[in-house]
Amino acid sequence: MRRLAAILTASSLLAGTAHAAEAPSAATIKAQAELKKTLPFADRQDFDFASRGFVGTRSDPVIRRADGGVAWDLSAYDFAQGEAPATVNPSLWRQAQLLAKSGLFQVSDTVWQVRGFDVANITFVKGATGWIVIDPLTTAETAKAALELVTEKLGARPVVAVIYTHSHADHFGGVKGVVNQADVDAGKVQVIAPEGFLEEAVSENVIAGPAMSRRAQYQFGYNLKPGIEGQMSVGIGLAVAKGTTTLIAPTRSIARTGETLAVDGVKIVFQVTPGTEAPAEMNLYFPDWKILCMAENANATMHNVLTPRGALVRDAKAWAGYLGESLNLYGDRTEVMFTSHGWPRFGGGVVRSYLADHRDAYKYLHDQTVRLMNAGYVGAEIANRIRLPDALARNWFNRGYYGTMSFNSRAVYQRYMGWYDANPVNLAVLEPADEAARSVEAMGGAAKVKALARAAHDKGDYRWAATLLNKAVLADSKDAEAKEALARAYDQMGWQAESSLWRNMYLTGAGELRNGVPAPAQGGVGSPDVIANLPSQMIFDLLAVRLNADKAGDGALKVIFAFPERNERWRVTVRNGVLLAEPAGEGEKADATLTLPRPLLLQSLFTGAPLALKVMSGEAKIDGDPLAFQRLTGWFDRPSGPFPIVTRPD
Numbered sequence: 001m002r003r004l005a006a007i008l009t010a011s012s013l014l015a016g017t018a019h020a021a022e023a024p025s026a027a028t029i030k031a032q033a034e035l036k037k038t039l040p041f042a043d044r045q046d047f048d049f050a051s052r053g054f055v056g057t058r059s060d061p062v063i064r065r066a067d068g069g070v071a072w073d074l075s076a077y078d079f080a081q082g083e084a085p086a087t088v089n090p091s092l093w094r095q096a097q098l099l100a101k102s103g104l105f106q107v108s109d110t111v112w113q114v115r116g117f118d119v120a121n122i123t124f125v126k127g128a129t130g131w132i133v134i135d136p137l138t139t140a141e142t143a144k145a146a147l148e149l150v151t152e153k154l155g156a157r158p159v160v161a162v163i164y165t166h167s168h169a170d171h172f173g174g175v176k177g178v179v180n181q182a183d184v185d186a187g188k189v190q191v192i193a194p195e196g197f198l199e200e201a202v203s204e205n206v207i208a209g210p211a212m213s214r215r216a217q218y219q220f221g222y223n224l225k226p227g228i229e230g231q232m233s234v235g236i237g238l239a240v241a242k243g244t245t246t247l248i249a250p251t252r253s254i255a256r257t258g259e260t261l262a263v264d265g266v267k268i269v270f271q272v273t274p275g276t277e278a279p280a281e282m283n284l285y286f287p288d289w290k291i292l293c294m295a296e297n298a299n300a301t302m303h304n305v306l307t308p309r310g311a312l313v314r315d316a317k318a319w320a321g322y323l324g325e326s327l328n329l330y331g332d333r334t335e336v337m338f339t340s341h342g343w344p345r346f347g348g349g350v351v352r353s354y355l356a357d358h359r360d361a362y363k364y365l366h367d368q369t370v371r372l373m374n375a376g377y378v379g380a381e382i383a384n385r386i387r388l389p390d391a392l393a394r395n396w397f398n399r400g401y402y403g404t405m406s407f408n409s410r411a412v413y414q415r416y417m418g419w420y421d422a423n424p425v426n427l428a429v430l431e432p433a434d435e436a437a438r439s440v441e442a443m444g445g446a447a448k449v450k451a452l453a454r455a456a457h458d459k460g461d462y463r464w465a466a467t468l469l470n471k472a473v474l475a476d477s478k479d480a481e482a483k484e485a486l487a488r489a490y491d492q493m494g495w496q497a498e499s500s501l502w503r504n505m506y507l508t509g510a511g512e513l514r515n516g517v518p519a520p521a522q523g524g525v526g527s528p529d530v531i532a533n534l535p536s537q538m539i540f541d542l543l544a545v546r547l548n549a550d551k552a553g554d555g556a557l558k559v560i561f562a563f564p565e566r567n568e569r570w571r572v573t574v575r576n577g578v579l580l581a582e583p584a585g586e587g588e589k590a591d592a593t594l595t596l597p598r599p600l601l602l603q604s605l606f607t608g609a610p611l612a613l614k615v616m617s618g619e620a621k622i623d624g625d626p627l628a629f630q631r632l633t634g635w636f637d638r639p640s641g642p643f644p645i646v647t648r649p650d
C-alpha cells in the first residue's frame, strides 16, 4: 500500500448519477450463495483475534485536518453488520467486518496497537522510559489521533523511538503526528528503518506518478463511497486516510538479518526482507517476549505481487523464501505475531501454521505459474486455470482480498517473460479503438454486438458481455446504450468480486461509463516533506519525462539551473528530443542560467505554473538568453488532469 493521498482526493462521482447500478441478478445471488458454501464461515477465530484486548476508542469518530476536512471517519463502515447483502461478496463482507474493528487493542503486556484509524496499524511498544512506535500510519492527523487515544487510555509517555518497517507511505507518512524533527535532531528520538528506506520512500511513484495515481483511483475506489453498492474496504484496511503525509529521515538503518538493538531497553532482532512487499522492508522479533512483527509480509490476505495501479513487479519466490526464513528463525520461539495491517495471531501453533501456509501460497503461486508457463500456456490461460489447493484456499488469510491468484500469476509470468506471449500476431497489434471498430463491423455492427452482449448478460456470462461491450464502447465512445450495458456488466462483476480491489475497479469503471472521467483532484503538489527529500537528479528525471519530443523536434540548447540554498548547479542539455541533466561547474557557459530555490522548480513541475511567470515575478532570476529559456519551457507537457481509462481519448 502506498501513494500520497494528497494527490488523490476527488469529489464523489456518485453525485448526479444518471443511471443507478443494476440490482444483483439471479446469477450473482447464486454465485454468492455457492461461494458461501465452500468457505468455513463457522470458524470465528479471526473475530476473536481481531477483538481481543480491546481497550477503547475515541469518542468523536471523525478525525479532522487543520482545514476542517475529514481525514478519517471511524463510523464510515458501521453499515457492515449482519449477513452480507447480495451486492457484496460474502467473503469480502466478512473481511471488511474484521477490518472495521477499530480502536486501541492490547496485544501483550508490552505491546498495543491502534487499528482501523487509517489503512495500516500503528503499534506502541512499551520501552523503559517511553513508547517505541512502529509504523506511524499515512497521515500526521491519524497518527496524532492514535497517540492521543493511547495517552488517554494508558497515560502519557514520551515517544522515544520510531521504527519504519518499510518504505511505503502508509507506514511512515504520519510520523510528524507522533514526533517532531527537532526532537529527532536533538537525539531525543531515534528513527530506525531498513537499509535503502529513504531512497525508496521518496522515489516510489515519482517518475510514473501521474499514471499511477490515476490508476490508483480505480484500485482504491477513491471516488466510491463506502457502502453496500460502493467501496467495501481495500482488503488490507478500510481506506487510505486523507491528511498530511510527512517524513523524517531515519537516524539508524538496518542492513542485515540478525542485527540486534536494545531500543529504550527493549531487545529487538531484525530480519531484513528486501524485494518482498517493498524494496526495503524488515521484520522484527522481540526475543524476551516471544513476539514477532511480520511488517507487511504476512497480511491477512494474499498480497499483490504486482499492484493493479502499477509498480515494479515483486518476487513471489523471494517472498515465500523470506516467510520460510521467519518461520525457521523465530517460529519455535514465538507466541504472538502482529502485522502492520490486519489483526494479531495468538499461540505458537497458530503463528507457525499461519506462516507456513502463507509461505506455501506464494510458493504455489510461483511454482505452478512457472510450470504452466514452461508448458506453453500464456498469461490469460494461466490466470484462468491457477487456483490454490483447497487446504491453502480454505485459510482466510490466503484469500485474494488484495492481490488475487489470477492477477498475481500474471505478475510471475511478467517477471520472467514480460508482456509478450511469443505469438507473432501480438507483435504489431492494432490500437484498441481501431481493433474494436473493425471487430464490431466484422460481427455485423454495433446493434448485433449489443444484442449478443444482452444475451450473454441474461445468462450471467458477464465476462463475455463485458468483452463484447468493451469493443462497442471503444469503437464508439458516444454509444450511450453500450456504455450503460457495459456498466451493468461491471456492476455484477463488482458485486461478485471477492477482491476488494477488483470490486473497486469494476465499480469505478461503471461509474466512469455513466458519468465520465472525474474532475481533476485539488492539490497535487505532493507532500512537501517527501519532495524535500528527493535528490535533484530525480527531479531532473521527472523533467526529462515531461519533455515532449514532438514539440522539441530538432531543437537543442543548454540551460544551467542553480539552486543557491542547496549550493547546487545543474547543466540541462536538450538534444535529439532528449533531456540530460548533469552537475555543472561554477562559471560554466550556457544559453541561459536560471537561479531559483529548488521548491519553486518543483512547484512549477507539479502544478504546471510556467517558470516564466516566476522570472517575471522576480522569484527566479535568469541570465543569458531569456528566449532560450522560454523555448525550453515550451517543450514540456503541462501536467494534465485525469485521463480516460474505460473509453479512449477523443
Ligand SMILES: [Zn+2]
Binding pocket: 001, 002, 120, 168, 170, 171, 296, 340, 341
Ligand atoms: Zn501498507
